[in-house]
Amino acid sequence: MFLDFWRDVESLLRDAMDRCGFVLPETDARINGNELLLETSPHADLASTISFRLAPVLKKNPAKISQELLEAMVLDENSTVDRAEAMGPYLNFYANRRFLESAVLEAEGDGCWTGSMTERVIVEHTSANPNGPLHVGHIRNSVIGDTLVRILRRAGCQVEAQYYVNDMGRQIAIVVWGCGRYPLDDSKPDHAIAKVYIQANKDLAAEPELKVGVDRLMQLYESGDSETAAKFKSAVDYALSGIEDTLRRLNISHDSYRWEGEFVRDGSTAKVFEALESTGLTEWEGGALQLDLSDQGFEKKLVLKRSDGTSLYTTRDLAYHQWKAENSDRMIDVLGADHKLISGQLKAALRLMGVREPEIVIFEFVSLPTGSMSTRKGKFISTDELLDEVEAQAYREVTARRPEEVEEFRRAVAKDVALGAVRYDVVKVSPDKATTFDWKAALDFEKLSAPFIQYSHARACSILDKAGDFGEFDPRLLTGSEEIDLIKKISQFDLAVELAARELKPHLLATYARELAEIFNQFYRSSPVLDAEPGIREARLALVKAARNCLRATLETLGIPALESM
RNA sequence: GGGCGUGUAGCCUAGCCAGGACAAGGCGGCAGCCUCCUAAGCUGUAGAUCAAGGGUUCGAAUCCCUUCACGCCCGCCA
Numbered sequence: 001m002f003l004d005f006w007r008d009v010e011s012l013l014r015d016a017m018d019r020c021g022f023v024l025p026e027t028d029a030r031i032n033g034n035e036l037l038l039e040t041s042p043h044a045d046l047a048s049t050i051s052f053r054l055a056p057v058l059k060k061n062p063a064k065i066s067q068e069l070l071e072a073m074v075l076d077e078n079s080t081v082d083r084a085e086a087m088g089p090y091l092n093f094y095a096n097r098r099f100l101e102s103a104v105l106e107a108e109g110d111g112c113w114t115g116s117m118t119e120r121v122i123v124e125h126t127s128a129n130p131n132g133p134l135h136v137g138h139i140r141n142s143v144i145g146d147t148l149v150r151i152l153r154r155a156g157c158q159v160e161a162q163y164y165v166n167d168m169g170r171q172i173a174i175v176v177w178g179c180g181r182y183p184l185d186d187s188k189p190d191h192a193i194a195k196v197y198i199q200a201n202k203d204l205a206a207e208p209e210l211k212v213g214v215d216r217l218m219q220l221y222e223s224g225d226s227e228t229a230a231k232f233k234s235a236v237d238y239a240l241s242g243i244e245d246t247l248r249r250l251n252i253s254h255d256s257y258r259w260e261g262e263f264v265r266d267g268s269t270a271k272v273f274e275a276l277e278s279t280g281l282t283e284w285e286g287g288a289l290q291l292d293l294s295d296q297g298f299e300k301k302l303v304l305k306r307s308d309g310t311s312l313y314t315t316r317d318l319a320y321h322q323w324k325a326e327n328s329d330r331m332i333d334v335l336g337a338d339h340k341l342i343s344g345q346l347k348a349a350l351r352l353m354g355v356r357e358p359e360i361v362i363f364e365f366v367s368l369p370t371g372s373m374s375t376r377k378g379k380f381i382s383t384d385e386l387l388d389e390v391e392a393q394a395y396r397e398v399t400a401r402r403p404e405e406v407e408e409f410r411r412a413v414a415k416d417v418a419l420g421a422v423r424y425d426v427v428k429v430s431p432d433k434a435t436t437f438d439w440k441a442a443l444d445f446e447k448l449s450a451p452f453i454q455y456s457h458a459r460a461c462s463i464l465d466k467a468g469d470f471g472e473f474d475p476r477l478l479t480g481s482e483e484i485d486l487i488k489k490i491s492q493f494d495l496a497v498e499l500a501a502r503e504l505k506p507h508l509l510a511t512y513a514r515e516l517a518e519i520f521n522q523f524y525r526s527s528p529v530l531d532a533e534p535g536i537r538e539a540r541l542a543l544v545k546a547a548r549n550c551l552r553a554t555l556e557t558l559g560i561p562a563l564e565s566m
Numbered sequence: 567g568g569g570c571g572u573g574u575a576g577c578c579u580a581g582c583c584a585g586g587a588c589a590a591g592g593c594g595g596c597a598g599c600c601u602c603c604u605a606a607g608c609u610g611u612a613g614a615u616c617a618a619g620g621g622u623u624c625g626a627a628u629c630c631c632u633u634c635a636c637g638c639c640c641g642c643c644a
Contacts, residue, residue, distance in 0.1 A: 029584040037584075049586055052625090062586090062624095090587060129644065169644050288642050299568080299640080306642040313644050337638045340570055364571065365638065372637090397606070417606085429579070432571060434637050441578070441593085448579080448592040451606050463603050503583090511580070514591085525599095525608050544603090566606075 001103050001112065001491040003498065005080045009046050009093045010036055012081055016072040017050075022065070024050075025057050040495075044085075044092030045488065051089045062089035095491075100484065101475040103491040107546030108473075113553040115497055117156040119329040123149045126247065126254070126334075127164040130239035131171045132194030134246050135380035136437050137336070137366040137373050143426040144363055145334040146252040146559055147506040154557045155501035160328075163254040164320060167236045167261045169313060171376075173217045174200050176228075176235050188384065190242025193235065198378040215308070222264060222310045232261075246383050251419055251559045263319035269311050272318045273304060275353045296348035298341075317346055322355050331358040332504065337365055337434075361504050363431035369438070381437060391418035393443040394451075398566065409565075416561035420450030423559055428510040448514065453555060454563045456517035456524075460548035461564040463529050464541070473538035482523040483543060489519045490550045497557065506558075513554045520547050 013036050017024075029035045041047035051062035051069070058065060066086035073084055082096030106112040125145020128138045149161045166172060175193055178200030184192040204210055220228040240257070247253065263269050273289065276282055281292045287307030304315045324331045335343055340362055347357045365372065373380040395414035402410065425442060429435060445451040478487065496512035499505070529540040555562040 027584070032584050034584065041587085042590095043587065047587085052586060055624090087587075166644065171644065286642080290642090297569095303642050308642080310642090312642070317644095337571070338644085339639090341639050342644085344570090362571085367637080401604085401606070433579080434572065435578090438578085444593075445606055446593075447606085449606085455604080455606050459604060459607085466603065507580085511591090518591095521607060524603075528603070530603050566604080 001099075001106060001493070002488075002495045005095050005099055005491070006038065006046065006495070008076075008079045008081050009038060009048075012073055012075070012079065012084070012093075013038075013048060013050070013069065013091070015074065016069045019072040020068055022054055022058065022069070025053060027053060040492070041092070043087065043090070045095045046093045048091040048093075049089070051091065055089075065089075066091050095488070097476070099491070100478070100487045103487055104475040104478065104543060104546050107490050107550055108542045110549040113154065113493065113549075115155040115494060115501070117152070117501065119157050120327075121152050121157045121159045121330040121332060122162055122324050122328040123152065123159060123332045124162045124164050124324075124334065125149075126243075126252075127166070128243065129166045129169060129171050129375075130190075130193070130236045130243065131175050131197045132239070132375040133188070133190040134243055134383040135373055135375065136383060136386055137380070139250065139383050139386075139422070140363050140366055140426050140431070140435075141334050141336060142247060142250060142252055143423050143559075144361065144431055144506055146250070147423075147427050147509070147557075148332065148334065148361065148504060150557045150559055151497060151500045151506060151509060154497050154553075157330075157501070160255045161253070162324075163257045164317075165236060165240065165257050165259045166313070167232055167259050168218070168221065168264065168311070168316065169260075170214065170218065171197070172232065172236060173214045173221070174204070175239070176217055176231050177214045178203075179231070179235055184238070188242050188245070189238045190240075190246070191382070191384075193239040193242070194375060194378070198376065201376050218310055219308060221261070224265065229261075246387075249387050249419065250383070250423065251561070258320060258323075260313075260316045260320070263316050263323070264311060268319040268322065269316050272315055272322070272353070276304065276349065279352050281352065291349060291352075293345060293348050296351070298345055298348065302345050302349065314342060314346060314349075318349055318353070321346065321350055321358060322353070324358070325350075325356040331356075332361060333358045334361045334363070337362055359504065361431060364434035366435050366437055369436060386442065387418060387422060389439070390421055390442060391415055394418045394421065394445070397445060402566075413563060413566045416563050417445065417451050417454065417566065420454055420555075420560035421445055424450035424453070424510060424513075427506050427558060428514075430505075430507050447518075450558075450560050451566070453513050453517040453551065454560065454566060456520045457548060457551040457555060457562050458564060458566045459524055460520065460544050460551060463544050464548060465564075466530060467541050470538050470541040473542040474535065475539060475542065477536055477539040478543055480527060482519075482526045483540070486519050486523045486543060486547060489516050490546055493550055493553065496554075509554070509557060513551075513558060516547075516551060516554060520551065523547075 024035055029037055037049045038046050051065040054065050055062045066089055070084055070086040080095055080099035082094045085092045123145060126142045128134055149159050152159045175197050178196040182196050182199055221232055276291055283290055288303055289305040290301040290303050292301055303312060305311055343360050350357050391414050394417040398410045398413045496509050500508040527540060529544055532540055552562040
């Protein structure tokens, strides 16, 4: 929809530039695919500041350039552009009625929410160590990752969401070692594992010589000892089952789990050693294999193999990425800020191996008011606890608002409101902003939150429900400013998804969702639907349905339940 | 010490990558709106030397340099 208008404006402006003989200077915008400097604007449907860029080249006043371009524009009969104007140096473009009307028809028909991208994409997210439950820091990874998966699918891509399971790290060996000393209690599996892990760490801190037991387990596992492997598998599976339960509560699932161990057992990690040794940049130091990345700007050498012969996280990750590169067109990793350096080294090593590099989405840390979180120290707020609290708060809210409804309804609404609130709170903030977890903000369901958007959707559903079938409608009757603003915002769904997918910025879609809901609420307040006169009534019902469909598609893409009543 | 990121009204945040039309929202404050499709809503109002300083430019929250503050990293951990 809006992307068609965008393309029409582009060709209109480009033709005008050709006619005038204006040639653009080289700019960074060229590389980023928006060399005409178009943007949505409060002053027009699309605006361009291209005349400012042309001014120094042509040695003319930008306002004069805009005027000349305007005069050189020839509107195509079939275009979606109604008119252009030169507002001083700015060029403003407006969509025509036909565009607006077809946007309503398409959105009302509900078949227009999928884009045209076709790549095969592997998105790796969450990948938390199976040594305890997900805490409120991990959900940033899970929610950003899952929202990206949904956005890319919405854009048309074939996406596989993967969880990279760390079954070989020291933390997991500590879990297995701990399980040999302490029984697992009957709490939720991931929480039970955490208790053993925390106690085992205490023991190790108190008696450092116990560490040899952990080392021994790691060596046995890496060498393929079957009895040890069974212990690891059982502990990891158990922790993962609890993590999966939590993810399910967040409306998140992975298409596949890849275990680090696979890449050792199938020999691909060994091949990584060979490939990197053949670059001549490796050296043995104290029995350990190291890679010199100083040419790539990394001071410290990257250790590939311990002196006891076991592999390290990075090495296995190289093998995993080699596999991903062979099985996708695009690979995306969602990682915490602590992985910045290591992921740079990973990319550098992949470059040396001639393997395509992943796109990495980094998010900054979530801390508690009392400081940073730590699974090892048992200092964290678990995602389960957060969801329980938010759900309890949502239950109080829905009970206060809808006291006449049965408990089953109130429970169900509270669950979906809580899920939405938690996801939206995470996704609305840019990933490169460090945040401090705040109970008060987490339990606040007002305007800048998911319930606001869910509520708009429920309002639309309520109108449609009361109206029943409304038959034929004439979109030409939708001429009020609130109606037109709503139609335009609906039409921009494709733009929001494309930007979010291209730039891997899920918070752009969160912003779009809020704006869409806001504009719908304004329409709702200003424009009676059910009591409108015949003709207007049907047209507005169609617009409500279009908005409902768009809100539902937006919410679904954010992984937030689109409640029909709340 | 070095690297990366962040710093926008009392609080939380968008805008920064591709410099341009009055710096945009939410929370909190103040003032209004439910005999009317769900008030988890709508309207209005007050509140900002865009961390500080310098530079580039016709024009800087946005680009460059310096300083300060905060976060993360600099392990034969992950």
